[in-house]
Amino acid sequence: xxxxLFSTAGDAPAPRTLSDRNRxxxxxxxxxxxxRTLDEVVGQRSVVGEGSPLRRLIAADDARxxxxxxxxxGPPGTGKTTLAYVVASSGDREFVEVxxxxxxxxxxxxxxxxxxxxxxxxxxxxVLFVDEVHRFSKSQQDALLPSVENRWVTLIAAxxxxxxxxxxxxxxxxxxxxxxxxxxxxxxxxxxxxxxxDERGLGGAVELADDAREALLxxxxxxxxxxxxxxEAAAAAVLMDGGTLIDAEALxxxxxxxxxxxxxxxxxxxxxxxxxxxxxxxxxVDAALHYLARMIVAGxxxxxxxxxxxxxxxxxxxxxxxxxxxxxxxxMHAVQNLGMPEGRIPLAQAVVHIATAPKSNAAYKALDxxxxxxxxxxxxxxxxxxxxxxYAGAKKLGHGQGYVYAHDAPHGVATQQYAPDxxxxxxxxxxxxxxxxxxxxxxxxxxxxxxxxx
Numbered sequence: 001x002x003x004x005l006f007s008t009a010g011d012a013p014a015p016r017t018l019s020d021r022n023r024x025x026x027x028x029x030x031x032x033x034x035x036r037t038l039d040e041v042v043g044q045r046s047v048v049g050e051g052s053p054l055r056r057l058i059a060a061d062d063a064r065x066x067x068x069x070x071x072x073x074g075p076p077g078t079g080k081t082t083l084a085y086v087v088a089s090s091g092d093r094e095f096v097e098v099x100x101x102x103x104x105x106x107x108x109x110x111x112x113x114x115x116x117x118x119x120x121x122x123x124x125x126x127v128l129f130v131d132e133v134h135r136f137s138k139s140q141q142d143a144l145l146p147s148v149e150n151r152w153v154t155l156i157a158a159x160x161x162x163x164x165x166x167x168x169x170x171x172x173x174x175x176x177x178x179x180x181x182x183x184x185x186x187x188x189x190x191x192x193x194x195x196x197x198d199e200r201g202l203g204g205a206v207e208l209a210d211d212a213r214e215a216l217l218x219x220x221x222x223x224x225x226x227x228x229x230x231x232e233a234a235a236a237a238v239l240m241d242g243g244t245l246i247d248a249e250a251l252x253x254x255x256x257x258x259x260x261x262x263x264x265x266x267x268x269x270x271x272x273x274x275x276x277x278x279x280x281x282x283x284x285v286d287a288a289l290h291y292l293a294r295m296i297v298a299g300x301x302x303x304x305x306x307x308x309x310x311x312x313x314x315x316x317x318x319x320x321x322x323x324x325x326x327x328x329x330x331x332m333h334a335v336q337n338l339g340m341p342e343g344r345i346p347l348a349q350a351v352v353h354i355a356t357a358p359k360s361n362a363a364y365k366a367l368d369x370x371x372x373x374x375x376x377x378x379x380x381x382x383x384x385x386x387x388x389x390x391y392a393g394a395k396k397l398g399h400g401q402g403y404v405y406a407h408d409a410p411h412g413v414a415t416q417q418y419a420p421d422x423x424x425x426x427x428x429x430x431x432x433x434x435x436x437x438x439x440x441x442x443x444x445x446x447x448x449x450x451x452x453x454x
Contacts, residue, residue: 029232030225032200033191034082036089042224043187044079044180053176054083057154058090069148069155069171071133071163074180075339077223080158084129087156094118094126096153100135105143112147119152126153133157134166141168148174161337182222189217191224195231206235211248219255219299221340230255269300277308281316285355292351302343306332309350320360320435327353358435366429373423380420415453425452 035041038048038055048054053070072080088095096111115126128147130136136144147153148171155175159166163177183191195201196208208216212234220227234246234254243250276291295305306328313328331350335343373379389400404414417424427448431441448454 028229029195029201029235030228033195033198033228035086038083038086041079041082041086042190043183044083047083047178047180053178054087057087069175070157071167071172071175071177072156072158072180073163073177074160075182075222075336076160077220077225077227077339078180078182079224080180081129081131084127084156084158087154088127088129092124093154094124095129096126097129097131100130100132100140103140105140108140108143112143112152115147116150116152128153128155130155130157132159134159134161134163138168141171145170145174160339183224185217188220188222188224188227189213192216192227192231195228202231202235205244206238207245209245209247212246212251215248215251215299219251221299221302223339273308277312277316280309280312280351280355281359283355283359285352288351288355289348292347296340296344296347302335302340302347303332305347306335306343309347309354312354313350315361315364316359317354317357318360318363318437319440320358320432320437321353322436324354324357358437360432360434360437362430362432362437369428373426378422380422382420383417385416386418411450413447413450415450418451 038058041048046052057070072083074080084097085095087093094115096115098107098111111128115128118124118126128144130144133141144155148155157163157167157175163172163175167175192208192213196206197204208231216227216230216234219230230251231246234251237254238244238246238250272291272294276288276295279285279287279291292305296302310325310328310332313324317324328350331346334346338346384398385401385403387397387399389395389403395401402416404416406412406414409415419426429444431437431444433441
């Protein structure tokens with residue numbers, strides 16, 4: 001059994017019911033602490049608030065007033081399966097769970113047919129929860145359509161990938177997509193407090209030191225399941241040793257992460273981040289990967305890392321390798337959609353790309369120079385021939401007169417004044433000549449000659 005907060009798929013493709021799960025013994029802390037009502041759910045206020053589709057789904061007596069299908073999209077540990085179970089436990093609904101990893105078209109059709117017969121014979125509704133729906137093939141997703149269209153089941157599907165790319169259009173058009181976000185630190189802290197004190201959890205058997213709480217939140221990276229699993233491991237280790245206090249050292253020992261001493265608010269955070277950026281800038285790919293590893297192992301927010309990588313792609317590489325920024329942006333989107341630990345893979349690719357790429361900071365230095373001129377008051381009126389000439393009366397003001405349409409000129413480059421009068425001839429961009437920027441440098445020289453008529 002896959003012991004986690006939001007998914008405990010069985011070893012066989014046969015669907016499991018809610019009553020089956022309640023018979024599980026020695027359930028992990030993350031499972032025991034699963035909220036029983038929407039009011040117990042921490043975070044996700046826009047998803048569980050008054051008037052939300054999930055509230056309507058729980059409260060609606062008339063099927064016409066509730067959504068027939070809901071797709072829960074978010075990173076791991078944000079409560080997708082929890083929300084499905086809360087809906088299932090409300091009212092007299094049968095709950096059936098299938099895993100997209102294990103189930104086939106035959107399994108889906110059997111579940112749907114059983115739900116249809118149940119509804120016809122007893123009027124009892126079925127909530128069908130499909131975990132990792134993005135792993136279903138098109139034919140498997142097609143098999144769900146009749147049940148959704150005819151409301152034989154209330155479908156709740158969960159995915160960590162963008163459903164607009166991973167779910168077929170007919171099913172997507174019949175669904176409401178709810179976007180779940182990583183839980184905020186205050187929400188996760190509330191979840192920790194509840195697990196420490198609630199009888200379903202640790203029942204006050206242990207205490208959590210402040211440094212351990214900070215390390216636990218950092219280690220979790222917004223993943224509630226991971227946090228509760230780590231807390232349970234630390235509690236078991238402390239109690240086995242006859243103690244009751246979980247401090248950062250005990251937590252690190254229990255989860256085997258010595259780097260938990262990395263302090264996100266202290267010198268270690270800033271020093272490692274600085275070294276990470278400077279290693280990419282200095283083209284030391286091995287050092288850059290080392291500092292990336294230190295941040296990942298210490299539980300640094302992966303989106304913080306991704307943002308630093310995106311900045312480096314433009315600040316350190318820019319036009320010397322214009323592909324660096326798309327690679328960095330793709331890595332950031334991948335981290336956002338995949339979560340961790342899978343997100344470490346595109347991060348590594350982006351870091352290697354940036355560290356090994358030719359370097360240039362010419363683009364952002366050019367902009368800073370332009371900003372400095374603007375702040376000093378340089379830059380007069382826009383030349384009349386460049387002004388907007390599409391509104392009534394513009395031509396009488398001389399707007400657009402004498403403008404040369406660049407595409408009509410040889411090479412698509414026209415000789416005319418573009419800069420304000422007091423900035424004519426002012427050069428901001430000075431290409432480095434590294435990598436692809438060498439070709440830009442040669443082209444820029446010719447472009448300036450033509451546009452300025454020199």
